[in-house]
Amino acid sequence: YSSSSSEVRSQTILERLNAGEILIGDGGYITEMERRGYATAGLWTPEVNVEHPHAVEGLHHEFARAGSDILQAFTFYANDNLDRAQTGGRNEVNESACRIVKKVAAQYNCLWAGGLSTTIIYGHGGSKQDVQQYFREQAEIFVRHDSDFLIAEYFHICEEAEWAVEVLKETGKSVLASLCITSQSDYKGVPTDECAVRLVKAGADVIGVNCKFDPPESLKAVAKMKEGLEKAGLKAHLMFQPLGFHCPDADNKNGYLTLPEFPYALEPRQLTRWDVHKLTRSAYDLGVRYFGGCCGFKAYHIRAISEELEKERGTKAASSGKHKPFKSLFSSTLNHVERNEEYWLNLKPASGRLFCPSYTKPLNTKNQ
């Protein structure tokens, strides 16, 4: 990999984190694209980068206006998952994703990162060499487009994430690694604190979790990772990009994927922006300094992170200009009480649905 001009850019992500900066990543892409009619549930592939680039560009804008300091190129599952979906060439999709994110990142002075995710071939017992070849193909495109750093995300098995981190580390760029695991272990039973050590030893500079499980469980997973690093005398920054849905009733292997509501009836479980305020504060107190979200995390959730940390960050998101305390014209008292943050943080929102269960039982899966 040739050295890239990103080194000459203003501070790198590691310099900014090492200087104590709080960084905000972006939110969920693939499941949002499904809701907007640009992706197919079950395939979850990002051909929209080629088919409707404006849709991806628009979502990047939404997150940047909501406070994201970092935008991820929409390259999730732009690997052999695309072959299975038979929806366009891998290189074409990765190339387009990088062109789109660079254009928007430049407009908002955001950093941008190419991302790797779990492959089909690994799940079918593919060799390390074959799996890493898929990762290398994508990494080469990210380097050619001069990404500011690189992310390995949404890995449920630590070993595959290590293979991805090793490939990304070859580029000389900073590497962030995010697993979709519980506070107990990865999918194969590797304890979460051990996963943290293995990711850092593989070369990850920032580690954390994204997606799949109930957000408070994901925060416990980050806490466990932190414990593991401290026990091993290792250092890495912590990242936290939780699911945007409540799912304490999900199973501890496949998380929200096994819920009866997945993927077309998750709306009642949507986090409110106020849930995100509370989660963000807890994560900040734990020592997380790279925030963001995953599936179900929309621009207004990213804005909630930005607003919760406004004092600590000293910046206000562009879209916060539209976000004012709500003055109800029909409040119960005549003095039009302002529905301020305290009101919302104390509210227990109803679902509005007759017979709405609080919990459902995960569909029986063989791995339960």
Ligand SMILES: N[C@@H](CCSCCCCC(=O)O)C(=O)O
């Ligand atoms: N940064 C990525 C992460 C996606 S995590 C996708 C989970 C899809 C559900 C499944 O695996 O079936 C994105 O937001 O698209």
Ligand SMILES: [Zn+2]
């Ligand atoms: Zn996700």
